[in-house]
Amino acid sequence: MIRTVRLGVNVDHVATIRNARGGALPDPVRAARAAITAGADSITAHLREDRRHIRDADIEALRALSSPLNFEMAATPEMIALAVRLVPHACCLVPERREERTTEGGLNVIGQKESLRPAIAALKEAGIRVSLFVEPSLAVLEAAADLGAPVVELHTGTWCDALAAGDSAKAAAEFERIAAAAHGGEKLGLEIHAGHGLDYASAEEVSRLPEIAELNIGHFLIGEAVFVGLGNTIARMRKAMDTGRAAAGAAA
Ligand code: PXP
Numbered sequence: 001m002i003r004t005v006r007l008g009v010n011v012d013h014v015a016t017i018r019n020a021r022g023g024a025l026p027d028p029v030r031a032a033r034a035a036i037t038a039g040a041d042s043i044t045a046h047l048r049e050d051r052r053h054i055r056d057a058d059i060e061a062l063r064a065l066s067s068p069l070n071f072e073m074a075a076t077p078e079m080i081a082l083a084v085r086l087v088p089h090a091c092c093l094v095p096e097r098r099e100e101r102t103t104e105g106g107l108n109v110i111g112q113k114e115s116l117r118p119a120i121a122a123l124k125e126a127g128i129r130v131s132l133f134v135e136p137s138l139a140v141l142e143a144a145a146d147l148g149a150p151v152v153e154l155h156t157g158t159w160c161d162a163l164a165a166g167d168s169a170k171a172a173a174e175f176e177r178i179a180a181a182a183h184g185g186e187k188l189g190l191e192i193h194a195g196h197g198l199d200y201a202s203a204e205e206v207s208r209l210p211e212i213a214e215l216n217i218g219h220f221l222i223g224e225a226v227f228v229g230l231g232n233t234i235a236r237m238r239k240a241m242d243t244g245r246a247a248a249g250a251a252a
Pocket of ligand 1 (some may be wrong): 012024046072092094102133153165194195197198216217218219220
């Protein structure tokens with residue numbers, strides 16, 4: 001039986017628009033409810049140290065929804081304490097630099113093994129499913145498995161940037177890295193997610209990789225929603241992912 005790819009909808013940029021005017025609208029929690037109605041399997045939100053988009057009250061309200069919350073966060077004592085208090089379904093640990101526009105790369109799992117180890121243990125102890133946002137590299141995945149993380153999210157941003165720039169040689173090489181990491185990671189016993197920079201076409205393509213269990217997508221969906229509505233956008237994304245996954249099944 002073919003496993004469908006789960007869709008996690010990241011609502012950070014609904015909060016970005018809200019914060020541009022300093023008021024309460026648009027409400028990221030309303031967007032999350034609409035996304036769930038339209039077929040999202042889970043909601044993702046990143047509470048950054050600088051609170052530039054999602055705020056503490058948003059995370060609390062998103063946690064109270066019936067669908068699983070994937071809480072993206074840096075592995076800082078402040079965020080770990082909050083996660084342990086709220087117990088979201090999952091925490092995705094990401095690197096964070098104050099001056100970056102968005103998460104720029106995967107976690108330095110190899111270099112930060114000793115500081116990540118207690119963070120992962122504390123989250124797991126609280127009953128949270130821990131995911132590490134990583135570069136598609138087998139050495140990094142081996143370090144993630146060694147740390148006891150059950151899930152990795154492969155960073156698709158470099159591949160998506162190459163596609164957007166029309167650099168087909170680089171895109172092909174990057175896709176190969178993602179495919180090899182998905183395959184090798186699953187062999188290590190890791191559940192494989194992917195995300196960053198995905199649109200309809202790239203989400204369809206990456207869904208062809210049979211190891212991919214979940215995609216987390218934000219910026220493109222919120223941008224498209226301006227033109228066709230969030231429900232239509234999510235329905236179309238679901239279809240793209242299902243088409244990709246069906247092609248994987250046919251090839252197997
Ligand atoms: N996954 C992770 C770990 C991220 O940091 C982000 C960006 O917040 C995403 C997925 C979603 O990326 P995008 O907004 O480009 O779809």
